[in-house]
Amino acid sequence: MNNLTEFEKYVIEQKGTERPFSGEFVDHNARGVYCCKKCGAALYKSEDKFNAHCGWPAFDDEIAGAVARSIDADGRRVEITCQQCGGHLGHVFEGEMLTDKNVRHCVNSVSMVFKPVDELNQVASQTRTQKATFGAGCFWCVEAIFAQLEGVLSVKSGYCGGEAKDANYDTVCSGRTGHAEVVHIEFDPAVIDFETLLTVLFESHDPTTLNQQGNDKGPQYRSVIFAHNSDQVDLANAYINRLTEQGVWQHPIVTQICAFDTFYPAENYHDDYFAKHGEQPYCQLVVKPKFDKVMSKFADKRKKD
The missing domain is CATH 2.170.150.20 (Peptide methionine sulfoxide reductase.)
Structure with a gap:
Protein backbone atom coordinates (compact mmCIF):
# COMPACT_ATOMS: atom_id res chain seq x y z
CA MET A 1 0.00 0.00 0.00
CA VAL A 117 3.18 3.07 -22.14
CA ASP A 118 6.86 3.71 -22.80
CA GLU A 119 7.62 2.83 -19.18
CA LEU A 120 5.41 -0.26 -19.17
CA ASN A 121 6.59 -1.61 -22.51
CA GLN A 122 10.21 -0.47 -22.62
CA VAL A 123 11.67 -3.95 -22.13
CA ALA A 124 9.54 -5.57 -24.83
CA SER A 125 10.38 -2.81 -27.33
CA GLN A 126 14.13 -2.95 -26.78
CA THR A 127 14.86 -6.67 -26.69
CA ARG A 128 13.36 -9.98 -27.64
CA THR A 129 13.52 -11.10 -24.02
CA GLN A 130 10.82 -10.07 -21.57
CA LYS A 131 10.40 -9.91 -17.81
CA ALA A 132 7.80 -11.22 -15.38
CA THR A 133 7.59 -10.59 -11.64
CA PHE A 134 5.54 -12.86 -9.37
CA GLY A 135 4.90 -13.19 -5.65
CA ALA A 136 3.63 -16.56 -4.42
CA GLY A 137 4.89 -17.04 -0.88
CA CYS A 138 8.48 -17.75 0.10
CA PHE A 139 10.70 -16.91 -2.86
CA TRP A 140 12.90 -19.94 -2.17
CA CYS A 141 10.04 -22.14 -3.42
CA VAL A 142 9.12 -20.00 -6.41
CA GLU A 143 12.70 -19.43 -7.60
CA ALA A 144 13.45 -23.16 -7.56
CA ILE A 145 10.49 -23.92 -9.84
CA PHE A 146 10.85 -21.17 -12.45
CA ALA A 147 14.62 -21.66 -12.71
CA GLN A 148 13.97 -25.10 -14.21
CA LEU A 149 11.79 -23.99 -17.12
CA GLU A 150 13.12 -24.00 -20.66
CA GLY A 151 12.98 -20.47 -22.03
CA VAL A 152 13.53 -18.89 -18.61
CA LEU A 153 16.92 -17.19 -18.87
CA SER A 154 17.32 -15.96 -15.29
CA VAL A 155 15.42 -15.86 -12.00
CA LYS A 156 16.32 -13.51 -9.16
CA SER A 157 14.67 -13.43 -5.75
CA GLY A 158 13.83 -10.03 -4.31
CA TYR A 159 11.24 -7.59 -3.08
CA CYS A 160 8.62 -5.47 -4.83
CA GLY A 161 5.49 -3.44 -4.16
CA GLY A 162 6.33 -1.72 -0.87
CA GLU A 163 6.21 1.79 0.50
CA ALA A 164 9.85 2.03 1.62
CA LYS A 165 12.52 3.21 -0.83
CA ASP A 166 14.76 0.28 0.04
CA ALA A 167 14.23 -3.31 1.11
CA ASN A 168 16.11 -6.13 2.77
CA TYR A 169 15.13 -9.50 4.18
CA ASP A 170 14.85 -8.43 7.82
CA THR A 171 12.69 -5.36 7.19
CA VAL A 172 10.46 -7.13 4.65
CA CYS A 173 9.94 -10.08 7.02
CA SER A 174 8.69 -7.63 9.63
CA GLY A 175 5.64 -7.08 7.40
CA ARG A 176 5.85 -3.32 7.89
CA THR A 177 7.37 -2.21 4.56
CA GLY A 178 4.56 -3.48 2.33
CA HIS A 179 6.95 -5.36 0.03
CA ALA A 180 6.22 -8.83 -1.24
CA GLU A 181 8.79 -11.57 -1.65
CA VAL A 182 8.95 -12.03 -5.43
CA VAL A 183 10.90 -13.65 -8.23
CA HIS A 184 12.05 -11.42 -11.09
CA ILE A 185 12.15 -13.53 -14.25
CA GLU A 186 13.76 -12.87 -17.62
CA PHE A 187 12.37 -15.15 -20.33
CA ASP A 188 12.42 -15.71 -24.07
CA PRO A 189 8.82 -15.44 -25.37
CA ALA A 190 9.79 -17.42 -28.47
CA VAL A 191 10.36 -20.44 -26.21
CA ILE A 192 7.95 -19.92 -23.30
CA ASP A 193 5.10 -17.43 -23.30
CA PHE A 194 3.71 -15.36 -20.43
CA GLU A 195 0.54 -17.45 -20.19
CA THR A 196 2.61 -20.59 -19.61
CA LEU A 197 4.42 -18.76 -16.82
CA LEU A 198 1.01 -17.91 -15.35
CA THR A 199 0.03 -21.57 -15.51
CA VAL A 200 3.15 -22.55 -13.59
CA LEU A 201 2.55 -19.75 -11.09
CA PHE A 202 -0.98 -20.87 -10.25
CA GLU A 203 0.08 -24.51 -10.04
CA SER A 204 2.84 -23.67 -7.58
CA HIS A 205 0.87 -21.88 -4.85
CA ASP A 206 -2.60 -21.35 -3.39
CA PRO A 207 -3.96 -18.06 -4.78
CA THR A 208 -6.99 -18.10 -2.45
CA THR A 209 -5.20 -17.52 0.87
CA LEU A 210 -4.79 -13.84 1.68
CA ASN A 211 -1.28 -12.86 2.80
CA GLN A 212 -0.39 -16.49 3.49
CA GLN A 213 1.14 -19.60 1.95
CA GLY A 214 0.95 -22.57 4.31
CA ASN A 215 2.52 -21.60 7.63
CA ASP A 216 4.19 -18.53 6.11
CA LYS A 217 1.97 -15.61 7.10
CA GLY A 218 2.20 -11.88 6.41
CA PRO A 219 1.75 -9.40 3.53
CA GLN A 220 5.23 -10.30 2.27
CA TYR A 221 3.83 -13.72 1.29
CA ARG A 222 0.86 -12.41 -0.68
CA SER A 223 -0.11 -13.70 -4.10
CA VAL A 224 0.67 -10.94 -6.61
CA ILE A 225 1.53 -10.32 -10.26
CA PHE A 226 3.52 -7.18 -11.03
CA ALA A 227 2.71 -6.51 -14.68
CA HIS A 228 5.44 -5.06 -16.89
CA ASN A 229 3.10 -4.00 -19.70
CA SER A 230 -0.58 -3.70 -20.54
CA ASP A 231 -0.59 -7.07 -22.32
CA GLN A 232 0.46 -8.78 -19.09
CA VAL A 233 -2.39 -7.00 -17.27
CA ASP A 234 -4.90 -8.33 -19.81
CA LEU A 235 -3.47 -11.85 -19.84
CA ALA A 236 -3.35 -12.08 -16.05
CA ASN A 237 -6.93 -10.85 -15.64
CA ALA A 238 -8.18 -13.17 -18.38
CA TYR A 239 -6.36 -16.13 -16.83
CA ILE A 240 -7.78 -15.49 -13.35
CA ASN A 241 -11.28 -15.02 -14.80
CA ARG A 242 -10.95 -18.33 -16.63
CA LEU A 243 -9.87 -20.16 -13.46
CA THR A 244 -12.81 -18.60 -11.62
CA GLU A 245 -15.34 -19.57 -14.30
CA GLN A 246 -14.00 -23.12 -14.40
CA GLY A 247 -14.27 -23.44 -10.62
CA VAL A 248 -10.67 -24.60 -10.31
CA TRP A 249 -10.48 -23.28 -6.75
CA GLN A 250 -13.17 -23.66 -4.09
CA HIS A 251 -12.52 -20.20 -2.67
CA PRO A 252 -12.16 -16.81 -4.42
CA ILE A 253 -8.78 -16.00 -5.95
CA VAL A 254 -7.17 -13.08 -4.11
CA THR A 255 -4.12 -12.62 -6.37
CA GLN A 256 -3.29 -8.93 -6.81
CA ILE A 257 -2.43 -7.49 -10.21
CA CYS A 258 -0.27 -4.36 -9.94
CA ALA A 259 1.85 -2.33 -12.32
CA PHE A 260 5.53 -3.15 -11.88
CA ASP A 261 7.52 -0.41 -10.21
CA THR A 262 10.84 -1.07 -8.46
CA PHE A 263 12.51 -4.42 -7.87
CA TYR A 264 15.00 -4.75 -5.02
CA PRO A 265 17.27 -7.81 -5.42
CA ALA A 266 17.46 -10.05 -2.37
CA GLU A 267 20.72 -10.71 -0.61
CA ASN A 268 23.06 -13.08 -2.48
CA TYR A 269 22.65 -15.92 0.01
CA HIS A 270 19.07 -16.37 -1.24
CA ASP A 271 20.24 -17.21 -4.77
CA ASP A 272 19.59 -20.86 -5.76
CA TYR A 273 18.65 -21.52 -2.15
CA PHE A 274 16.89 -24.83 -2.74
CA ALA A 275 19.68 -26.10 -5.00
CA LYS A 276 22.29 -25.25 -2.37
CA HIS A 277 20.37 -26.14 0.81
CA GLY A 278 17.95 -28.83 -0.31
CA GLU A 279 18.59 -31.03 2.73
CA GLN A 280 17.48 -28.39 5.23
CA PRO A 281 14.16 -29.18 6.97
CA TYR A 282 12.28 -26.21 5.43
CA CYS A 283 13.42 -27.20 1.94
CA GLN A 284 12.48 -30.83 2.48
CA LEU A 285 9.09 -30.13 4.08
CA VAL A 286 7.95 -27.05 2.12
CA VAL A 287 9.98 -26.40 -1.02
CA LYS A 288 10.54 -29.95 -2.30
CA PRO A 289 6.87 -31.07 -2.35
CA LYS A 290 5.90 -27.99 -4.40
CA PHE A 291 8.91 -28.41 -6.65
CA ASP A 292 8.19 -32.09 -7.35
CA LYS A 293 4.48 -31.47 -7.97
CA VAL A 294 4.98 -28.68 -10.48
CA MET A 295 7.94 -30.28 -12.24
CA SER A 296 5.98 -33.50 -12.78
CA LYS A 297 3.28 -31.52 -14.60
CA PHE A 298 5.64 -29.36 -16.64
CA ALA A 299 8.37 -31.83 -17.52
CA ASP A 300 8.22 -30.80 -21.17
CA LYS A 301 8.97 -27.21 -20.19
CA ARG A 302 12.06 -28.03 -18.18
CA LYS A 303 15.41 -26.81 -19.33
CA LYS A 304 17.33 -29.13 -21.61
CA ASP A 305 20.56 -30.56 -20.25
Whole structure:
Protein backbone atom coordinates (compact mmCIF):
# COMPACT_ATOMS: atom_id res chain seq x y z
CA MET A 1 0.00 0.00 0.00
CA ASN A 2 1.20 3.53 -0.79
CA ASN A 3 1.33 6.39 1.70
CA LEU A 4 -1.54 8.83 1.14
CA THR A 5 -1.79 12.55 1.78
CA GLU A 6 -4.66 13.83 3.92
CA PHE A 7 -6.63 14.87 0.84
CA GLU A 8 -6.00 11.50 -0.83
CA LYS A 9 -7.28 9.79 2.32
CA TYR A 10 -10.36 12.02 2.23
CA VAL A 11 -11.22 10.93 -1.32
CA ILE A 12 -10.01 7.32 -1.35
CA GLU A 13 -10.81 6.19 2.19
CA GLN A 14 -13.62 8.57 3.21
CA LYS A 15 -15.32 8.59 -0.22
CA GLY A 16 -14.86 12.30 -0.83
CA THR A 17 -14.78 14.09 -4.20
CA GLU A 18 -12.20 16.42 -5.72
CA ARG A 19 -13.38 19.68 -7.27
CA PRO A 20 -14.37 19.41 -10.96
CA PHE A 21 -11.65 20.33 -13.48
CA SER A 22 -9.05 20.34 -10.68
CA GLY A 23 -7.52 16.90 -11.20
CA GLU A 24 -4.33 16.24 -13.18
CA PHE A 25 -5.92 13.61 -15.43
CA VAL A 26 -9.01 15.52 -16.64
CA ASP A 27 -7.40 16.47 -19.97
CA HIS A 28 -4.69 13.82 -19.86
CA ASN A 29 -4.20 12.03 -23.19
CA ALA A 30 -0.97 10.03 -22.87
CA ARG A 31 -0.91 6.32 -23.66
CA GLY A 32 -0.56 3.93 -20.75
CA VAL A 33 -2.39 2.45 -17.76
CA TYR A 34 -4.15 4.20 -14.87
CA CYS A 35 -3.55 2.45 -11.55
CA CYS A 36 -5.00 2.70 -8.04
CA LYS A 37 -3.23 5.37 -5.99
CA LYS A 38 -3.59 3.32 -2.81
CA CYS A 39 -2.46 -0.17 -3.85
CA GLY A 40 -1.10 0.16 -7.41
CA ALA A 41 -3.61 -2.19 -9.05
CA ALA A 42 -4.13 -1.58 -12.77
CA LEU A 43 -7.62 -0.10 -13.33
CA TYR A 44 -8.04 1.54 -16.75
CA LYS A 45 -6.24 1.65 -20.09
CA SER A 46 -5.75 4.95 -21.86
CA GLU A 47 -7.60 3.78 -24.98
CA ASP A 48 -10.81 3.61 -22.91
CA LYS A 49 -10.52 7.22 -21.70
CA PHE A 50 -12.67 9.91 -23.34
CA ASN A 51 -13.57 13.56 -22.78
CA ALA A 52 -17.00 13.69 -21.17
CA HIS A 53 -16.74 17.44 -20.38
CA CYS A 54 -17.85 16.64 -16.84
CA GLY A 55 -14.80 17.86 -14.92
CA TRP A 56 -13.40 14.44 -14.02
CA PRO A 57 -11.55 11.75 -15.98
CA ALA A 58 -14.00 9.49 -17.81
CA PHE A 59 -13.60 5.91 -19.07
CA ASP A 60 -16.10 3.74 -20.94
CA ASP A 61 -14.47 0.45 -19.90
CA GLU A 62 -12.31 -0.95 -17.11
CA ILE A 63 -9.62 -3.62 -17.02
CA ALA A 64 -11.44 -6.90 -16.45
CA GLY A 65 -11.96 -7.63 -12.76
CA ALA A 66 -10.31 -4.40 -11.57
CA VAL A 67 -13.33 -2.33 -10.51
CA ALA A 68 -16.12 -3.21 -8.06
CA ARG A 69 -19.60 -1.65 -8.14
CA SER A 70 -22.03 -1.05 -5.26
CA ILE A 71 -24.99 1.16 -4.50
CA ASP A 72 -23.82 4.50 -3.15
CA ALA A 73 -24.80 5.72 0.32
CA ASP A 74 -27.27 8.09 -1.33
CA GLY A 75 -29.20 5.06 -2.61
CA ARG A 76 -29.27 6.40 -6.19
CA ARG A 77 -25.82 6.33 -7.72
CA VAL A 78 -23.47 3.38 -8.28
CA GLU A 79 -20.11 3.75 -6.55
CA ILE A 80 -16.97 2.29 -8.10
CA THR A 81 -14.06 1.11 -5.97
CA CYS A 82 -10.78 -0.66 -6.54
CA GLN A 83 -11.52 -4.38 -6.47
CA GLN A 84 -8.17 -5.06 -4.83
CA CYS A 85 -8.09 -2.60 -1.91
CA GLY A 86 -11.59 -1.09 -1.81
CA GLY A 87 -10.34 2.45 -2.41
CA HIS A 88 -13.02 4.88 -3.63
CA LEU A 89 -12.69 5.83 -7.30
CA GLY A 90 -15.91 7.66 -8.12
CA HIS A 91 -19.19 6.63 -9.74
CA VAL A 92 -20.37 4.88 -12.89
CA PHE A 93 -23.23 6.07 -15.10
CA GLU A 94 -25.08 4.33 -17.94
CA GLY A 95 -27.54 5.48 -20.58
CA GLU A 96 -25.90 8.79 -21.42
CA MET A 97 -24.94 7.69 -24.99
CA LEU A 98 -21.60 9.49 -24.79
CA THR A 99 -19.76 6.57 -26.43
CA ASP A 100 -20.80 3.37 -28.19
CA LYS A 101 -20.35 1.44 -24.94
CA ASN A 102 -22.86 3.78 -23.24
CA VAL A 103 -20.96 3.71 -19.94
CA ARG A 104 -19.07 6.45 -18.09
CA HIS A 105 -16.73 5.75 -15.21
CA CYS A 106 -16.39 9.15 -13.54
CA VAL A 107 -13.14 8.87 -11.58
CA ASN A 108 -11.29 11.20 -9.23
CA SER A 109 -7.81 11.95 -10.57
CA VAL A 110 -6.47 11.80 -7.04
CA SER A 111 -7.55 8.15 -6.81
CA MET A 112 -5.14 7.16 -9.58
CA VAL A 113 -1.52 7.15 -10.69
CA PHE A 114 -0.48 6.86 -14.34
CA LYS A 115 2.07 4.48 -15.84
CA PRO A 116 3.03 5.64 -19.37
CA VAL A 117 3.18 3.07 -22.14
CA ASP A 118 6.86 3.71 -22.80
CA GLU A 119 7.62 2.83 -19.18
CA LEU A 120 5.41 -0.26 -19.17
CA ASN A 121 6.59 -1.61 -22.51
CA GLN A 122 10.21 -0.47 -22.62
CA VAL A 123 11.67 -3.95 -22.13
CA ALA A 124 9.54 -5.57 -24.83
CA SER A 125 10.38 -2.81 -27.33
CA GLN A 126 14.13 -2.95 -26.78
CA THR A 127 14.86 -6.67 -26.69
CA ARG A 128 13.36 -9.98 -27.64
CA THR A 129 13.52 -11.10 -24.02
CA GLN A 130 10.82 -10.07 -21.57
CA LYS A 131 10.40 -9.91 -17.81
CA ALA A 132 7.80 -11.22 -15.38
CA THR A 133 7.59 -10.59 -11.64
CA PHE A 134 5.54 -12.86 -9.37
CA GLY A 135 4.90 -13.19 -5.65
CA ALA A 136 3.63 -16.56 -4.42
CA GLY A 137 4.89 -17.04 -0.88
CA CYS A 138 8.48 -17.75 0.10
CA PHE A 139 10.70 -16.91 -2.86
CA TRP A 140 12.90 -19.94 -2.17
CA CYS A 141 10.04 -22.14 -3.42
CA VAL A 142 9.12 -20.00 -6.41
CA GLU A 143 12.70 -19.43 -7.60
CA ALA A 144 13.45 -23.16 -7.56
CA ILE A 145 10.49 -23.92 -9.84
CA PHE A 146 10.85 -21.17 -12.45
CA ALA A 147 14.62 -21.66 -12.71
CA GLN A 148 13.97 -25.10 -14.21
CA LEU A 149 11.79 -23.99 -17.12
CA GLU A 150 13.12 -24.00 -20.66
CA GLY A 151 12.98 -20.47 -22.03
CA VAL A 152 13.53 -18.89 -18.61
CA LEU A 153 16.92 -17.19 -18.87
CA SER A 154 17.32 -15.96 -15.29
CA VAL A 155 15.42 -15.86 -12.00
CA LYS A 156 16.32 -13.51 -9.16
CA SER A 157 14.67 -13.43 -5.75
CA GLY A 158 13.83 -10.03 -4.31
CA TYR A 159 11.24 -7.59 -3.08
CA CYS A 160 8.62 -5.47 -4.83
CA GLY A 161 5.49 -3.44 -4.16
CA GLY A 162 6.33 -1.72 -0.87
CA GLU A 163 6.21 1.79 0.50
CA ALA A 164 9.85 2.03 1.62
CA LYS A 165 12.52 3.21 -0.83
CA ASP A 166 14.76 0.28 0.04
CA ALA A 167 14.23 -3.31 1.11
CA ASN A 168 16.11 -6.13 2.77
CA TYR A 169 15.13 -9.50 4.18
CA ASP A 170 14.85 -8.43 7.82
CA THR A 171 12.69 -5.36 7.19
CA VAL A 172 10.46 -7.13 4.65
CA CYS A 173 9.94 -10.08 7.02
CA SER A 174 8.69 -7.63 9.63
CA GLY A 175 5.64 -7.08 7.40
CA ARG A 176 5.85 -3.32 7.89
CA THR A 177 7.37 -2.21 4.56
CA GLY A 178 4.56 -3.48 2.33
CA HIS A 179 6.95 -5.36 0.03
CA ALA A 180 6.22 -8.83 -1.24
CA GLU A 181 8.79 -11.57 -1.65
CA VAL A 182 8.95 -12.03 -5.43
CA VAL A 183 10.90 -13.65 -8.23
CA HIS A 184 12.05 -11.42 -11.09
CA ILE A 185 12.15 -13.53 -14.25
CA GLU A 186 13.76 -12.87 -17.62
CA PHE A 187 12.37 -15.15 -20.33
CA ASP A 188 12.42 -15.71 -24.07
CA PRO A 189 8.82 -15.44 -25.37
CA ALA A 190 9.79 -17.42 -28.47
CA VAL A 191 10.36 -20.44 -26.21
CA ILE A 192 7.95 -19.92 -23.30
CA ASP A 193 5.10 -17.43 -23.30
CA PHE A 194 3.71 -15.36 -20.43
CA GLU A 195 0.54 -17.45 -20.19
CA THR A 196 2.61 -20.59 -19.61
CA LEU A 197 4.42 -18.76 -16.82
CA LEU A 198 1.01 -17.91 -15.35
CA THR A 199 0.03 -21.57 -15.51
CA VAL A 200 3.15 -22.55 -13.59
CA LEU A 201 2.55 -19.75 -11.09
CA PHE A 202 -0.98 -20.87 -10.25
CA GLU A 203 0.08 -24.51 -10.04
CA SER A 204 2.84 -23.67 -7.58
CA HIS A 205 0.87 -21.88 -4.85
CA ASP A 206 -2.60 -21.35 -3.39
CA PRO A 207 -3.96 -18.06 -4.78
CA THR A 208 -6.99 -18.10 -2.45
CA THR A 209 -5.20 -17.52 0.87
CA LEU A 210 -4.79 -13.84 1.68
CA ASN A 211 -1.28 -12.86 2.80
CA GLN A 212 -0.39 -16.49 3.49
CA GLN A 213 1.14 -19.60 1.95
CA GLY A 214 0.95 -22.57 4.31
CA ASN A 215 2.52 -21.60 7.63
CA ASP A 216 4.19 -18.53 6.11
CA LYS A 217 1.97 -15.61 7.10
CA GLY A 218 2.20 -11.88 6.41
CA PRO A 219 1.75 -9.40 3.53
CA GLN A 220 5.23 -10.30 2.27
CA TYR A 221 3.83 -13.72 1.29
CA ARG A 222 0.86 -12.41 -0.68
CA SER A 223 -0.11 -13.70 -4.10
CA VAL A 224 0.67 -10.94 -6.61
CA ILE A 225 1.53 -10.32 -10.26
CA PHE A 226 3.52 -7.18 -11.03
CA ALA A 227 2.71 -6.51 -14.68
CA HIS A 228 5.44 -5.06 -16.89
CA ASN A 229 3.10 -4.00 -19.70
CA SER A 230 -0.58 -3.70 -20.54
CA ASP A 231 -0.59 -7.07 -22.32
CA GLN A 232 0.46 -8.78 -19.09
CA VAL A 233 -2.39 -7.00 -17.27
CA ASP A 234 -4.90 -8.33 -19.81
CA LEU A 235 -3.47 -11.85 -19.84
CA ALA A 236 -3.35 -12.08 -16.05
CA ASN A 237 -6.93 -10.85 -15.64
CA ALA A 238 -8.18 -13.17 -18.38
CA TYR A 239 -6.36 -16.13 -16.83
CA ILE A 240 -7.78 -15.49 -13.35
CA ASN A 241 -11.28 -15.02 -14.80
CA ARG A 242 -10.95 -18.33 -16.63
CA LEU A 243 -9.87 -20.16 -13.46
CA THR A 244 -12.81 -18.60 -11.62
CA GLU A 245 -15.34 -19.57 -14.30
CA GLN A 246 -14.00 -23.12 -14.40
CA GLY A 247 -14.27 -23.44 -10.62
CA VAL A 248 -10.67 -24.60 -10.31
CA TRP A 249 -10.48 -23.28 -6.75
CA GLN A 250 -13.17 -23.66 -4.09
CA HIS A 251 -12.52 -20.20 -2.67
CA PRO A 252 -12.16 -16.81 -4.42
CA ILE A 253 -8.78 -16.00 -5.95
CA VAL A 254 -7.17 -13.08 -4.11
CA THR A 255 -4.12 -12.62 -6.37
CA GLN A 256 -3.29 -8.93 -6.81
CA ILE A 257 -2.43 -7.49 -10.21
CA CYS A 258 -0.27 -4.36 -9.94
CA ALA A 259 1.85 -2.33 -12.32
CA PHE A 260 5.53 -3.15 -11.88
CA ASP A 261 7.52 -0.41 -10.21
CA THR A 262 10.84 -1.07 -8.46
CA PHE A 263 12.51 -4.42 -7.87
CA TYR A 264 15.00 -4.75 -5.02
CA PRO A 265 17.27 -7.81 -5.42
CA ALA A 266 17.46 -10.05 -2.37
CA GLU A 267 20.72 -10.71 -0.61
CA ASN A 268 23.06 -13.08 -2.48
CA TYR A 269 22.65 -15.92 0.01
CA HIS A 270 19.07 -16.37 -1.24
CA ASP A 271 20.24 -17.21 -4.77
CA ASP A 272 19.59 -20.86 -5.76
CA TYR A 273 18.65 -21.52 -2.15
CA PHE A 274 16.89 -24.83 -2.74
CA ALA A 275 19.68 -26.10 -5.00
CA LYS A 276 22.29 -25.25 -2.37
CA HIS A 277 20.37 -26.14 0.81
CA GLY A 278 17.95 -28.83 -0.31
CA GLU A 279 18.59 -31.03 2.73
CA GLN A 280 17.48 -28.39 5.23
CA PRO A 281 14.16 -29.18 6.97
CA TYR A 282 12.28 -26.21 5.43
CA CYS A 283 13.42 -27.20 1.94
CA GLN A 284 12.48 -30.83 2.48
CA LEU A 285 9.09 -30.13 4.08
CA VAL A 286 7.95 -27.05 2.12
CA VAL A 287 9.98 -26.40 -1.02
CA LYS A 288 10.54 -29.95 -2.30
CA PRO A 289 6.87 -31.07 -2.35
CA LYS A 290 5.90 -27.99 -4.40
CA PHE A 291 8.91 -28.41 -6.65
CA ASP A 292 8.19 -32.09 -7.35
CA LYS A 293 4.48 -31.47 -7.97
CA VAL A 294 4.98 -28.68 -10.48
CA MET A 295 7.94 -30.28 -12.24
CA SER A 296 5.98 -33.50 -12.78
CA LYS A 297 3.28 -31.52 -14.60
CA PHE A 298 5.64 -29.36 -16.64
CA ALA A 299 8.37 -31.83 -17.52
CA ASP A 300 8.22 -30.80 -21.17
CA LYS A 301 8.97 -27.21 -20.19
CA ARG A 302 12.06 -28.03 -18.18
CA LYS A 303 15.41 -26.81 -19.33
CA LYS A 304 17.33 -29.13 -21.61
CA ASP A 305 20.56 -30.56 -20.25
